[in-house]
Amino acid sequence: MSDTVKPTETTPQVASDPDAVSITVNGVEHAARKGQLLIDALADAGEYVPRFCYHERLSPVGKCRMCLVECDTGRGPAITVSCMVPVAPGMKVDTQGETTKRMQEGVLELFLANHPLDCPVCDKGGECPLQDQAVSHGPGESRYLEEKRHFEKPIAVSDLVYLDRERCILCDRCTRFADEVGSDALIHFAGRGNNTYITTFPDQPFASYFSGNTVQICPVGALTARPYRFKARPWDLRQQESTCTTCAVGCRIAVQSSHDEVLRHLGVDSDPVNHGWLCDRGRFNYEQLHSADRVLQPLVRAGDDLLPATWSEALAEAATALGAAKAAGGAGSIAVLGGARGTNEDAYAWARLAHEVIGTPNVYAQMGDGLPADLLVLERATIDEAAAASTVVLIGPDLKEELPVLYLRLREAAVKGRTRLLEFTPKLSGLSTVAWRSIAYEPGTLTAAIDTALADDQIAAQLASGPVVVVAGRANLAESSTATVQAVRTVLAKVPGSTVLPAFRRGNVIGALQVGMRPTEGGLDTRGVLQAAADGGIECLVLLGADPVADFPDADLARRALAGARRVIAVDTFLTASSAQADVVLAACAFAEKAGTTTNIEGRVSPVARQVTPAGSTRPDWMIAVELAEALGGDLGYDDVGQITADIAENVDGYTRVTPEALSAAADGVVAYAPTGIGPVALLAGEAPARSSYDFRLIVSRTLYDQAEGTAHSPSLAHLTTATTVHVNPLDLGRIGTTDGATVKLTSSKASVVCTITGDESVLRGTAWMPFRHPGVDPRELIDCFAHTTDLRIENP
Amino acid sequence: MSRFNDDNLRLAKEIIGRYPKARSATIPLLHLAQQQEGHLSDEAMAHVAELVGATPAEVLGTASFYEMFKFEPVGRYLINICGTMSCALGGSDELLAHAEKVLGVKVGGTTADGLFTLERAECQAACTEAPNMQVNYRHCHRMTNELFDRLVDDLRSGRRDGDIPAHGTLARVRQQIPAERAVGPAALDDRGAPAWLPAKEVGG
Numbered sequence A: 001m002s003d004t005v006k007p008t009e010t011t012p013q014v015a016s017d018p019d020a021v022s023i024t025v026n027g028v029e030h031a032a033r034k035g036q037l038l039i040d041a042l043a044d045a046g047e048y049v050p051r052f053c054y055h056e057r058l059s060p061v062g063k064c065r066m067c068l069v070e071c072d073t074g075r076g077p078a079i080t081v082s083c084m085v086p087v088a089p090g091m092k093v094d095t096q097g098e099t100t101k102r103m104q105e106g107v108l109e110l111f112l113a114n115h116p117l118d119c120p121v122c123d124k125g126g127e128c129p130l131q132d133q134a135v136s137h138g139p140g141e142s143r144y145l146e147e148k149r150h151f152e153k154p155i156a157v158s159d160l161v162y163l164d165r166e167r168c169i170l171c172d173r174c175t176r177f178a179d180e181v182g183s184d185a186l187i188h189f190a191g192r193g194n195n196t197y198i199t200t201f202p203d204q205p206f207a208s209y210f211s212g213n214t215v216q217i218c219p220v221g222a223l224t225a226r227p228y229r230f231k232a233r234p235w236d237l238r239q240q241e242s243t244c245t246t247c248a249v250g251c252r253i254a255v256q257s258s259h260d261e262v263l264r265h266l267g268v269d270s271d272p273v274n275h276g277w278l279c280d281r282g283r284f285n286y287e288q289l290h291s292a293d294r295v296l297q298p299l300v301r302a303g304d305d306l307l308p309a310t311w312s313e314a315l316a317e318a319a320t321a322l323g324a325a326k327a328a329g330g331a332g333s334i335a336v337l338g339g340a341r342g343t344n345e346d347a348y349a350w351a352r353l354a355h356e357v358i359g360t361p362n363v364y365a366q367m368g369d370g371l372p373a374d375l376l377v378l379e380r381a382t383i384d385e386a387a388a389a390s391t392v393v394l395i396g397p398d399l400k401e402e403l404p405v406l407y408l409r410l411r412e413a414a415v416k417g418r419t420r421l422l423e424f425t426p427k428l429s430g431l432s433t434v435a436w437r438s439i440a441y442e443p444g445t446l447t448a449a450i451d452t453a454l455a456d457d458q459i460a461a462q463l464a465s466g467p468v469v470v471v472a473g474r475a476n477l478a479e480s481s482t483a484t485v486q487a488v489r490t491v492l493a494k495v496p497g498s499t500v501l502p503a504f505r506r507g508n509v510i511g512a513l514q515v516g517m518r519p520t521e522g523g524l525d526t527r528g529v530l531q532a533a534a535d536g537g538i539e540c541l542v543l544l545g546a547d548p549v550a551d552f553p554d555a556d557l558a559r560r561a562l563a564g565a566r567r568v569i570a571v572d573t574f575l576t577a578s579s580a581q582a583d584v585v586l587a588a589c590a591f592a593e594k595a596g597t598t599t600n601i602e603g604r605v606s607p608v609a610r611q612v613t614p615a616g617s618t619r620p621d622w623m624i625a626v627e628l629a630e631a632l633g634g635d636l637g638y639d640d641v642g643q644i645t646a647d648i649a650e651n652v653d654g655y656t657r658v659t660p661e662a663l664s665a666a667a668d669g670v671v672a673y674a675p676t677g678i679g680p681v682a683l684l685a686g687e688a689p690a691r692s693s694y695d696f697r698l699i700v701s702r703t704l705y706d707q708a709e710g711t712a713h714s715p716s717l718a719h720l721t722t723a724t725t726v727h728v729n730p731l732d733l734g735r736i737g738t739t740d741g742a743t744v745k746l747t748s749s750k751a752s753v754v755c756t757i758t759g760d761e762s763v764l765r766g767t768a769w770m771p772f773r774h775p776g777v778d779p780r781e782l783i784d785c786f787a788h789t790t791d792l793r794i795e796n797p
Numbered sequence B: 001m002s003r004f005n006d007d008n009l010r011l012a013k014e015i016i017g018r019y020p021k022a023r024s025a026t027i028p029l030l031h032l033a034q035q036q037e038g039h040l041s042d043e044a045m046a047h048v049a050e051l052v053g054a055t056p057a058e059v060l061g062t063a064s065f066y067e068m069f070k071f072e073p074v075g076r077y078l079i080n081i082c083g084t085m086s087c088a089l090g091g092s093d094e095l096l097a098h099a100e101k102v103l104g105v106k107v108g109g110t111t112a113d114g115l116f117t118l119e120r121a122e123c124q125a126a127c128t129e130a131p132n133m134q135v136n137y138r139h140c141h142r143m144t145n146e147l148f149d150r151l152v153d154d155l156r157s158g159r160r161d162g163d164i165p166a167h168g169t170l171a172r173v174r175q176q177i178p179a180e181r182a183v184g185p186a187a188l189d190d191r192g193a194p195a196w197l198p199a200k201e202v203g204g
C-alpha cells in the first residue's frame, strides 16, 4: 500500500525475543513481543488486518474501527479494536470469523455512506486503502440511499496540499502527523459527529515544511499534492527505491515516473533514517528535472556568449584549457571545487582526475559555508544514536531549516522524553521550544557560553548521566567556522566519550569529502582557492556543480575570484551565477537520471537510482571525468558506474564493507566512516573582537526555501521563498529609531546596503539576522570571510 | 476589540495559573472570550491559542465541538426553546411558532435590533417542567405564549437585568482561587503526576 512503502528486507524473527508473548491467531500459535499492539502482532503472524487510522509511526487512536477482530482473553470472544490493545499471554484471536467479517462490512458500509464515487477522477484511485479494502472486506452493496455530504472542493489548505472534504473519512492521520510529528498543528478537526470536517484556521494555511507527508499517509484521496494532481494513474507509474540527495540526511524515497518523466517522490520507511517522512523540499523538487532552464548540451564560450557545442568539441576545449593552465602555472594553479551535489562515484572519479591525472592538491567539496572536513575524523554518531542518547548537544544551524528530517527525529526523541537537548544557538530555532536547555549566545561568544554552561551543576550532571552526542554544524555564515570547531573541541574535551553527528548540509558532501574531494598535502581549501584566484594565481578553476558566486559567504571575494581565474570550466545542470561565467560548460545529469551511491551525515551509504533517461545529451559527472582524463592522456579505467562503486570499496578507507553486493542486500544502506584529516584546519587566529554597543552582530543562516537552484527551478516551491529583510529584536527597533517594515541602511566593514527591517522575537537583542540566498538584498555583501564576526551599524537611510 | 481587554487578560492569566498545563485552560478562556464579545471571533481564538500555547486551528477545533460556543454574533438574549419529546408534547412547537411571530425572525435568526436570537434546542433536562426554554441558559419553566410575551417585554425594558446577564456570561460569580493554590506551569519534560493529585492517589 502506498502509505507504508517498506524497504525490501525481512524483519528479524520474533521467536528469539526474550520478551515473547504467546498468542493464538486463527488457531495457530504465534510469539508476539511484549507491549506490541495486537494489530502489529497479527501482521507479524501473517494476518494483515485492514485499517485506516492506524499507522506504525503515529500513536494509535482507534478512530476508524476497521481493525476490529474477535479476541478471547479468557472471558469469551469479544470484538476488539486491534490497534488499541497490546498483546496479552494466551490471547486467542479470530480474524476470519463470521462476526469479524460482519463488523468489517458494517464499518465499510458506514464509511461509504458519505464517501463520493470519485474514484475515476481521484488521484488515489488504484492505490487507495479505502478502495482496496472496500473490495476485499466490504459488503459489495450499500443500503444507504440518502444524499451524501457535500462540501466546497478542493480547498487549498496550503500552497502544496489540496483537501477534498467529501472524501475524508476522519481517520485523524493527517492531524496526528501535523501535531505529533511535524509539530505544526495547523490542520484540525472541527465540528462534531456527522458534521466533523478537517480544517485550517482562517488565513492560516497548513504551511508546514512536512505537509506532503499527510498526502502520502491519507488513506483516501482527501489530501492531494498540487504538483502531482491529475498527473498520472498509479498503475502507470514505474518506481525504484533511491535516496534523496537534496540535503545530507539522505531520506529513502521511491522515485516514480511515467513516460520517462519523474512525477512523484514517496517516502520509504527506513528505520535508522527517515521513518518514512520527507520534507516538502525533497519531496517536490523533482520538478527541476523538467525545467526549461536545464543545460541540455555542452556550451563553449564565444566572446560574451555561451554557444552550444558537441561533446567532443567541449571536452577538447576543456582539455586544452587544463593543459594550457598546467603549462602556464603548473598543476598547483588548477583547482577543482564541488562534488557535493553528485554521487560518490562522481566524486571519486573527479577526485582521481584531479589528484592523479591533473595532479593538483587544490580540491574541495565544502563551499566555505559549512564546517571544515576535519570534523569528520572525530568519533561519529548515527542518527539513531543521537535519538537515543541521554543528551544531544546542538551546536549548529536550525535543523528544521537545513536538515529537516533530522529535526523530526531529534524532536521526537526530545518530546518522548528519551533525550534531552542542550542547544547553543545564536537565534531561537525550531528545536528551542522542545530543548531541555536552549542557550542563546551572541556570535563571538560561543566558547564562553559553552564554558559557562558546562560549569553549571545541573548541566554537568546531565552530561554525565549517559551517552552524549554533539550535533555540529555551521550556525552562522557571518561568523567564521573557527568558532564552531573550537566549540566542538571544547565539548569533546570536557565530556570524554561523546561522539559527533556532523550537521553538514549539501546532499553528498560527506561522501564527496570521504572519497577524496578534499585537498591533499599543501592544497588549498575553498577560501584559499578563491583568494588565490582573486590574486591571479589560478589558471584554471573547475566548478563541479559548485556555485561559489551564490554560495560562498563572502560575495565580494567569490566575485573577484571568478573574475580573476584565467579559465573556468563548469560541470552543471543549470547556468548558475558561477557557471554562466565559465568558458566551457559541461552539461551534467541530474538526480534520478544517474545511478550510484550517496553518503549521508552518518556516513551511511545508500544507492541512488537512475529512473529516467538523462535530459538532452547530459552525462553523469563520472563519465565526464573519464572522458576528460582520456583527453588529457590519462585513463581512469571505468566504463560503467558499478566499477567505480567496487573501486571505492577497494580503495577508500572505511568503505571496505560498501561493496555493490552489500549495498543490494542492505535495505538501510551501509555505514562507512572514512577519516578525512587534511592536516591542521585553516582556523582564524586570535579571538572575536568585542562588539561595540552601537553595533549589531550579524547572523546569516539558511531557511528551507531559499533560491538554491533545485528550489528556484521547481515552480511549486520557488514562490515559497520570501524577500530578504533584516530581523532584529522588537525592543531594538526603538533603539535604532525605526519601525517594523521600514527601510534601514546596514553598514559593515565590507559594504553598505539598504534593506527592510522586521521585528522578530526569536532574535537576541544586539544581534541581527538575515536569511541566506533569499531574493533581494544579499547579506553576503556584508561578510568578510577573513574576520571572526560581522558587525553592522543599522541606521535610518 | 476582539482580543482580551486588559481586565480579562489579567483574569485569563490567573485562570491559566490554575492548571499544570496551560492548554487545560482553553475552554474556560473561550468562555471568557465569549463573555467579552458575545461570540468567538477569529482574533479571540487566536489570542486564546497564543495564551495557552496551542495553534489557532487547535482552538477552533476544540471550540467548534461545542454548541454553546458561537462563531457568529448572536443577540444579547439567546432564546433556546426545547423541542425534545416531553416539551413537544407540552406544546413547544406552538410556543416556537409564537416566538417566531412575536420576534419576527425564523429559528436561527437574530432580531434587527440585535437583542434576540431564537434557537431550537434538544433536551434541556427539565422534562417535568415542559414546555421548557432558556434565555442565555437560564431556565424558564412551563412556558405559555403569555409568559413568553411578558418575558420579552421584561427583557426589552431591562427589568430582568438582575437575573439574566448578557449572552456569554455563564456565571455572575467567578470562582476565586488564592494565588498560593495555583499550580503554575509544569516543566516540559515533567512526566510526573499533576501537582494537585494527593500523594496517596499517585501511590495507588
Ligand code: SF4
Binding pocket: A167, A168, A169, A170, A171, A172, A173, A174, A175, A198, A214, A217, A218, A219, A220, A222, A223
Ligand atoms: S484528510 Fe485523509 S488523513 Fe486527514 S482525516 Fe481525512 S482521511 Fe484521514
Ligand code: SF4
Binding pocket: A244, A245, A246, A247, A248, A249, A250, A251, A274, A277, A278, A279, A280, A281, A282, A283, A403, A404, A405, A406
Ligand atoms: S530531509 Fe533532506 S534528504 Fe530528507 S527529504 Fe528533505 S531534503 Fe531530502
Ligand code: FES
Binding pocket: A050, A051, A052, A053, A054, A061, A062, A063, A064, A065, A066, A067, A068, A081, A082, A083, A084
Ligand atoms: S485501525 Fe484500529 S481503529 Fe482504525
